[in-house]
Amino acid sequence: MRSGQPFIRLDWLVDNADQLARRVGEQLYITVIAIVIGVIVSFGLALLVRRYPRLGGPILGIAGTLYAIPSIAAFVLLIPITHLTLWTAEIVLVSYTLVMLVRNMIAGFRAVPADVLEAADGMGYTNAQRLWRVELPIATPIIIAGVRIATVTTMGLVTIAALIGSGGLGYVIVNLGILRQFPTATISGVVLVVTISALLDWGLAILQRRLTPWSQARAG
């Protein structure tokens, strides 16, 4: 820290508002792509487990192992294969979401009561109708709970991905702040990450309530 400077330099924040906004945009872009791809891949895997319950153990095992790889190492190990592209970051980020998303999706499908499934079959739902109109709606609260955890976790990991040049708020925190010993950048970056995470989490909580009015009725 250089002496004679205020801890937070508001003039820097004002001068760099454009850059900060752009970094927020990058951060969201990288996160949302990771979550969307993660949800699609996880849903596919969860459907596989729904069809073949025996695959549940192995799939969760693999997802857990991927999650155990230290993130910095994973980013660096992928560079020779995918080079310094967005995909390097996304491959790692998506792999990390799987453990949370697949686990909650499987748990969501398992939470559908057996009597509900039997009634659905007995009334003449086709397999696809049963999935989309019965199982998925009932699994929704647990699935969204998984998406919320995955989103917040991914927000944090995206800042580390700045080390391999994918931008985002990690660039502000590390490149502008830590490496240059400039606390204003570090702190503003962290505050933005935390704020955006909280907003996304809150938005998903509201989405869950809107999608599942029945799950609140239970309390009444």
Add this chain to the structure above:
Amino acid sequence: MKAQPAVPSAPTGATSTTGAVVALEHVTKRYGRGDAAPAVNDLSLTIGAGEICVLVGPSGCGKTTTMKMINRLIEPTSGRITIAGEDVGVLPRVELRRRIGYVIQQVGLFPHMTVADNVAIVPRLLRWPAARITSRVEELLELVGLDPAGYGGRYPSALSGGERQRVGVARALAADPPVMLMDEPFGAVDPIRRERLQNEFLRLQEKVRKTVIFVTHDVDEAIKMADRIAILQRGGVLAQYDTPDAILGSPASEFVERFVGADRGLKRLSLGRVRDLQLTQPVVVRPGDSRSDARRRMTEDATGFALLLDAADRPLGWIDERDLRGDGPIDPESAIPGAPTVQPETTLRDALSTMLLSSVQLGVVVDERERVLGVVSVDDLSEALRGGDGATPSARGGPQA
């Protein structure tokens, strides 16, 4: 929001499809390899149109398997099942199931749908027009005694066990199927509510006249609900198929005799209904009535008790003659609370047990709105048993006038 349909819904009796004959011909089900013992073995059974056939037997007798083969939740290994002469094996499975009502013990209401949406499930699968679905849902909720305005928008989690089961029955009847399958439908509710639900269902069946295949492990329930009982024994062998009266009167084998129990004589009480008895009218008082007036009316009554009613003619309790001494208004606090109530559909056996458990051994007969119809005593019951050639109190099964 939605406009009412232009054509008012016709009364249930006019629109409803009555039952169709269901026939099982040499049906066998083996699980696993061919040499395994069959769960159901060469079962042939014809269930008359509009009858309630109860499948009963010990666990492992294949009663549920038999029922589930009718809507092909389980595929038979061999044999043929027909509904109104049509082989169920040739229809696409989902199409077949949409034509058969299905009620299960845990009800299986969809938690994410309102009561109205739950009832509308099969009509929606069949792509009925929206207006027809709306009016049908209202009609059905009324039929099972739930106010459509009050209940239609609720979620199942906000219902009591008995209410859920009624919604389950309404849902099964929604597309007006000729055949209903009921798998221990009242098994998960307490005995008092079960009795009510059984009575309600019997009243409903008088109106809709479906062919009902009803599975239970409870012999008393079988005797009460059935037009015909099929008793199955282990390995899915049919031990006897006959009316409850015939099964109790002449069990076909030692197995049947043991299964229906040593108290067959007492069980025959289950064949008679409270509605078969001559009801007596009790002395009726209301909170605030004059005691001296009530006392004067009591002189002609042999029971020594007056029945206290609320403003809607529902029973509040019995008042002992001795509490009517002196002047002034009747104090509702002096009533012996909990006058046990029975319904016209209650079996004499259940009525007897209800009466024996209460301090005033009189049963108050009430209609479906809890209004008092009359009173029966243990004496009335034994009188009825002595009359009418000592066996069953009266012919059963037919709708009362």
